[in-house]
Amino acid sequence: MGRPRYRVGMVTTERHSALPIPEGLISEELRERIALAPREELISPTYPYRTKMGRKEYESEKRLLQIELLQVQRWATEKKKRVLLIFEGRDAAGKGGTIKRFMEHLNPRGSRIVALPKPTKLERGQWFFQRYIQQLPTAGEMVFFDRSWYNRAVVEPVMGFCTPKEHELFLRQVPQVEEMLVESGIIMFKFWFSVSHEEQLRRFLSRSQDALKQWKLSPVDVESLGKWDEYTEVKKSMFLATDTDVAPWTVVRSDDKKRARLATLKYVLSNLNYPDKNPEVIGIPDRRIVGPKEIIYMDNHTETPSTALA
Numbered sequence: 001m002g003r004p005r006y007r008v009g010m011v012t013t014e015r016h017s018a019l020p021i022p023e024g025l026i027s028e029e030l031r032e033r034i035a036l037a038p039r040e041e042l043i044s045p046t047y048p049y050r051t052k053m054g055r056k057e058y059e060s061e062k063r064l065l066q067i068e069l070l071q072v073q074r075w076a077t078e079k080k081k082r083v084l085l086i087f088e089g090r091d092a093a094g095k096g097g098t099i100k101r102f103m104e105h106l107n108p109r110g111s112r113i114v115a116l117p118k119p120t121k122l123e124r125g126q127w128f129f130q131r132y133i134q135q136l137p138t139a140g141e142m143v144f145f146d147r148s149w150y151n152r153a154v155v156e157p158v159m160g161f162c163t164p165k166e167h168e169l170f171l172r173q174v175p176q177v178e179e180m181l182v183e184s185g186i187i188m189f190k191f192w193f194s195v196s197h198e199e200q201l202r203r204f205l206s207r208s209q210d211a212l213k214q215w216k217l218s219p220v221d222v223e224s225l226g227k228w229d230e231y232t233e234v235k236k237s238m239f240l241a242t243d244t245d246v247a248p249w250t251v252v253r254s255d256d257k258k259r260a261r262l263a264t265l266k267y268v269l270s271n272l273n274y275p276d277k278n279p280e281v282i283g284i285p286d287r288r289i290v291g292p293k294e295i296i297y298m299d300n301h302t303e304t305p306s307t308a309l310a
Contacts (some may be wrong), residue, residue, distance in 0.1 A: 044196035075274035080139035089193030091183040178247035
């Protein structure tokens with residue numbers, strides 16, 4: 001018997017195995033708010049904008065910033081610079097989509113994405129950082145880590161994938177490792193994509209109902225929905241131990257993906273000293289969207305910096 005064929009648009013016959021979101025994980029009140037909210041409305045009361053950025057404005061700005069990013073790549077190639085960009089954050093925070101916009105028009109010979117799967121048996125027997133060290137940029141290369149060694153700071157302790165002793169050892173070692181990387185000449189950016197609980201749930205519900213997005217929703221993702229507070233606590237510990245002068249964290253508020261992508265592009269371009277830089281194109285990164293954690297979380301008027309670590 002042949003494989004079933006479906007016409008485009010036949011929603012009722014669509015087959016997919018996306019994971020359902022258990023009823024108890026999202027309140028009925030929030031489910032209703034998400035269902036009733038217009039697509040372009042931002043539902044978190046703490047986000048500084050009420051509606052999403054328009055597509056036309058976004059595409060126009062993005063194109064100019066991506067042209068500027070090509071200047072950065074040319075400079076990095078000619079001057080043998082090593083650029084490392086680390087993207088971290090909760091599930092569905094918009095990390096991968098932002099990396100995609102960085103990579104969209106870059107020369108793949110001088111740029112790549114690192115998104116490592118769970119460690120093999122051999123890798124589990126190695127020094128924890130070893131498999132990441134092998135992926136660091138060489139001269140003239142830009143490397144984007146879609147999650148990184150910071151799995152051990154947040155995901156692993158919450159989900160029980162490491163021991164408390166391993167977690168503690170990681171928090172002691174990582175500032176030393178990052179200091180060595182920077183001293184060796186690597187230009188490093190560390191971004192934490194901060195998504196509100198409401199928007200995260202909205203995105204998870206969308207993934208659970210869309211066959212084309214089912215790969216974005218794993219059993220671990222679903223289980224993490226009920227562990228919001230646990231993630232917050234370990235993230236506080238991570239910031240406390242690893243937000244250093246040598247390798248500081250930059251927080252990106254990502255409820256509006258378009259604003260988050262542009263703000264991250266602008267932040268990187270603003271903080272690199274390359275030839276023919278165009279300040280008019282780059283402008284000033286939106287301080288309500290991107291910046292040090294103290295500034296970003298202080299702008300969240302319903303929470304203090306110590307509690308607003310989404």
